[in-house]
Amino acid sequence: MNLVRQRGSTLTVLSWNFERNGANDSGKRLRAHELLVSLSPHLVLRQEMWGADASGRRILYELEEVLGLRGWLGPRSSTAVFADPALFQPVREWSDVGPMWVQPPTALMLRFVPAGFDATPMAVVSYHLNYASSAHRLAEAEWLTTWADKRWTTPQGALARIPALLAGDNNSYPSLDNGDIPLPELHTIADEPHRVHRSYTDHSGLRAMDIRPDQVLRMAGLEDVAWHCATTKGGGNKALARTVTACESHGPDSRIDRIYATTDLLHAVVGADVIEVPEDVSDHHIVRLRLDAERLADILNRRPEAASPAA
Template identity: 65%
Template sequence: MSRQITVLSWNFENNGGDDAAKRLRAHELLVSLNPDLLFRQEMWRADADGNKILYELEAVLGMRGWLGPQACTAIFADLELFHPVREWPVTGPMWVLPPTALAMRYLPAGRDAAPLALASYHLNYASGTTRLAEAEWLSTWADKKWTTPAGESIRMACLAAGDNNSYPIPGVEGDPALPVLEEIENEPHRLHRSYVALDGTRVMDTRPDEALRTAGLEDVARHRAVKYGNTAAVSRTVNACETHGPDARIDRVYATSDLLAAVSGFDVIEVSEEDSDHHIVRFTLDGDCLSDVLNQQAHALAELTAS
């Protein structure tokens, strides 16, 4: 039976703040879900005192961690399955909260397989204009190249997960409905989550989703819901509240289309509001299928070169 690779993404609120016990409980919860890859957001202060908190979390999780610029985001991985082959410490000029971005080799796929491009990101909270620019820069990870030992260049498959602070384009059964702008009580939040359309009306912000999907990064939950009827995939990731509006699917996972066949499951693990304001997104990858995907481009290139 093929190994199932568990991938989690979580915006754990303020990284627990100054509450070390809360942070420990949160990461023990993650351990209970047996992750092989973990995308984290709001890693505040994990870089303080020589990355002290980062290393504490590595010990709890039993995984190695990579902390993005300004401790905004992180990626953790099981080194028995994944091995880093490069990092991108500079991710573009437009980020308020820079992502963690790196390429990793999936070891069971073999040394000739292409690596995976990975990004853990957190789009801007207050500016729809900035969010759109950030999403456009995030799309560049769908076009990252890897040079083979033979000197040939191939495009890497990409997984990106994070907090979008905006909404998916509606139209999928089970997806939370878009908020009604005028029903959002917090007036600054109306601005933060909307933009002025070409007809002059102010509408809820779905532009990052549209931009990423235009660039070939598919909303994995949407894909699972549409193709397999898995409506649990499009469950809320933040709860309704009086000031900010109804349930929403703010946290999402995007993947290049070549990886969709490897996705074997998708759901959302709800946590209490005392623990975090975001729920945990979980999906699984079929290990054998992932190996096939990562080897496919290398094999195709070898055949092309031989011909």
């Protein structure tokens, strides 16, 4: 409760695709998660949790200990969610996340404890869209929209749509907006198979860079919080920074890791940025979102002053 009562208190949400979960290098994995700890997170959405289900989920529990957070591991160790148990309590999990996933998401409904027992919970989803197939990515993105359409019965007996927070590796690009990293040109990607992986055949029969997952999520009322911050709060260079560094095979800098939120949560957004990590640690950087705890509690209690996003 104290977190909400303190004006200006913020929640830190991190999303990170830590390459191959350290590739069986326990020292590297420890250092990587100590980096996350240094950012004082309350929610961590991880991708590439390879091996975390082996030996009775030993690595998952190891990372819980390092982070000081409770963890949930998605199907086939593709993704995970970690949360501060003093602030977030689960009210349900989705073990059946849909039929088409190559790397299934971790999907939970969490209650924000400081908001009170009668407050609406929120859906929290860590995901990793398909690497090789733009058609498959599109189907996965469409399935992600189902978590923006979940309902919860309020204490008054009404059926209310719950807010949703989703984050992950999109393996595709944001729609071009003012100030965002420009889309790469297909010929700048040296690896020919990767040109196929990151593009699709458009209505004219030509290959176009894949922005369709972003378009689908936005159409469903899920906003890219970095773009929201850049366009309403300033600081676009930080919010819209690269999440993958340019390389010879994959092309120029890109922002393929993103956090999305239903528009009702935008009122609680304080800021977003990217924490760069050394190349020898991971091929992806850390995406950080900061939320105002008091505003989040108001949104989940559906108070009138939280009805519209803050400028």
